[in-house]
Amino acid sequence: MTPESSPEPVDSAQETEVCQLRLYVAGQSPKSLKALVNLKRLCDEHLHTGYEIEVVDLVENPQRAADDEIIALPTLVRRLPAPLRKVIGDLSDTERVLCGLQLSPMENGALVDG
Numbered sequence: 864m865t866p867e868s869s870p871e872p873v874d875s876a877q878e879t880e881v882c883q884l885r886l887y888v889a890g891q892s893p894k895s896l897k898a899l900v901n902l903k904r905l906c907d908e909h910l911h912t913g914y915e916i917e918v919v920d921l922v923e924n925p926q927r928a929a930d931d932e933i934i935a936l937p938t939l940v941r942r943l944p945a946p947l948r949k950v951i952g953d954l955s956d957t958e959r960v961l962c963g964l965q966l967s968p969m970e971n972g973a974l975v976d977g
Contacts, residue, residue: 898937
C-alpha cells in the first residue's frame with residue numbers, strides 16, 4: 864500500500880524573504896522605547912514579505928552585546944538576509960534606516976536586498 868498524501872512543496876523563496884532583525888536596547892529608556900515603536904511601524908509599512916524582531920535588553924543581558932559587537936544603543940541589526948547590517952539610533956528616519964539596512968520595498972511587496 865502506498866500513502867495517499869505527498870509532501871507539501873516548500874516555498875524556499877518565501878523563507879529567504881523573511882527579514883530577521885535584532886534590536887539592542889537599554890531597558891525602558893525613552894530612546895529604546897521610541898526605537899521599538901519606530902521599528903514596528905517601519906516593518907509593518909515596508910517589509911510586507913515577513914519579518915522577525917528580537918529585542919535584546921542589555922540592562923538585563925549585558926553579555927549579549929558581544930554577539931553583534933554592539934557599541935551604542937539603541938542598535939538595530941539585520942541578521943538575515945545576509946550580509947549582516949547595523950543601524951544606530953531611534954530609527955525615526957525611515958529612509959535612512961531602509962538605506963542603512965540595504966532594504967527597499969517593491970510595489971508588489973517583495974523585499975529587495977540592495
